[in-house]
Amino acid sequence: MKKIIIILFLFLFDGIIIAQTEQVNLDKYWHYRQRFNQYFMYVGDKAGECMVVCIRNRDLKPQLCYGQHGVHFGYYLGVLATEYQLLIRNNQLQKVEKTLEELRYALSAYEEQMDKCEHYWGKENCLDGFFIRENVPINYLDTTTELGKIHFDALNIGLTSENIWNSDSGCMNGLENGKPAWVNVLYDIHAQKEPMSQDEAYGIMMGIALVAKCVPPLAERAKYIFELISLHIIGKNSCQNCGGEGYIIKKPDCQSISESTGGVTSFFGFGIACAAAKVTGKDIDYFYNTFDSKKLSSMTKTYFQTGNLKWTIGGNNMYMLWNVCQGGIPGSQEWNRSMVSTLAAMGDSWGKKTEKGLINNTYWTKGTKPHEWRSFYLSLWRFLHDKNPNNAEKELIRKELDAAPYEGPYNFKTPNNPDNIASGGWANTYRYRATLDEQFKGSRFTGIFNGLDYMLMYNLYQLIYAESDKNIPNYK
Secondary structure (H helix, E strand, C coil), X not given: CHHHHHHHHHHHHHHHHHHHHHHHHHHHHXXXXXXXXXXXXXXXXXXXXXXXXXXXXXXXXXXXXXXXHHHHHHHHHHHXXXXXXXXXXXXXXXXXXHHHHHHHHHHHHXXXXXXXXXXXXXXXXXXXXXCECCCCCCCCCCCCCHHHHHHHHHHCCCCCCCCCEECCCCEECCCCCCCCCCCCEEECCCCCCCECXXXXXXXXXXXXXXXXXXXXXXXXXXXXXXXXXXXXXXXXXXXXXXXXXXXXXXXXXXXXXXXXXXXXXXXHHHHHHHHHHHHHCCCHHHHCCCCXXXXXXXXXXXXXCECCECCCCCCCCHHHHHHXXXXXXXXXXXXXXXXXXXXXXXXXXXXXXXXXXHHHHHEECCCCCCEECHHHHHHHHHHHXXXXXXXXXXXXXXXXXXXXXXXXXXXXCECCECCCECCCCCCCCCHHHCCHHHHHHCCCCCEEECXXXXXXXXXXXXXXXXXXXXXXXXXX
């Protein structure tokens, strides 16, 4: 009898701890959300507004960095879309409208600021799936202009020029670690904007796929955007009618984007088509383009060279090439595995083997750059395609969410203090594209991070693992 009572007590105690942790993580979500909207983005329809800061206080200096903006912007769209769905399930209609309004601003920012960008190449603007990585003007924080002062004041609310890095104390003056500090400079922002790359395209497509799934009022608009991007990255759609070889991204002046800067997409061609067909509902053949088989065959022999490793693939069948990725792309190029995982999760493109293929690419223990991303990409796949929950994944996700610091992710490490980082694997700009070392020891990118990875993971967790709508937390 005593043994039964002890077991029952432990069971109840564990349930109480879990419930308390769930509330902490919900509170953390809304803290991150407020933190993000105050310090990492300004909602609006002017140039640079709704563009997402990747790293605040980059290099521990008072500067905003918008690097890899397409990927972070995709996470932002995904957070808004999944938040909308959770609010709908809770019947919180007033808050639904607020999130929907912000999402409309974000989609308009993509269309009007990022996609309609042909004027940077002396062409007429059009919506065609080609985009620039960000559209932040060089005077975005210029306090001598009306808009610049608005942005500067809003992004520094509650902060003063005293709240900057103190190398002696190893923190931002007057602030807890993770809390955004004062800024007055834009990092690496130029008047001529950088063209898209395929990894940035897949990031935005991921966010758009979640909008199409979660937000019925914007679903058709999202599907159209997804279609345009998909067609452009396979070389099939352009307002400029550039023509030429397929599966090479071209700029508005019809110059090709090089393979080294993410412009060659033929290796992932079938994965792109599967994702596009799933999201848009169109036939997969619509997303096929012709290509030079000699060029493709030659390219596949060297595309994933790493040291002495060379892939030598016979033939030029893109279905076969995509299926090769199912086993996990070898070598140290972890970003290729994140691209493959994003496409496979959106397209469910390996059929019954998709789950295993995602594990092969997201749980990587070989070589010099091991990484652990299973929780995110498997959740993305499960949610988009209504797959059954997995209890082992649930526990993994909960541990990751529990470990996130309340004030937000950051990396303050210096040569003299290499351990001055966020704990629990949250010491990188985006957890689910980083190696284990970058997650737990920090990368070369120091500063304060936007936390979108936590927010999107949290929302997917709630959408998949809440036992019923009654168990979904009440959103503030």
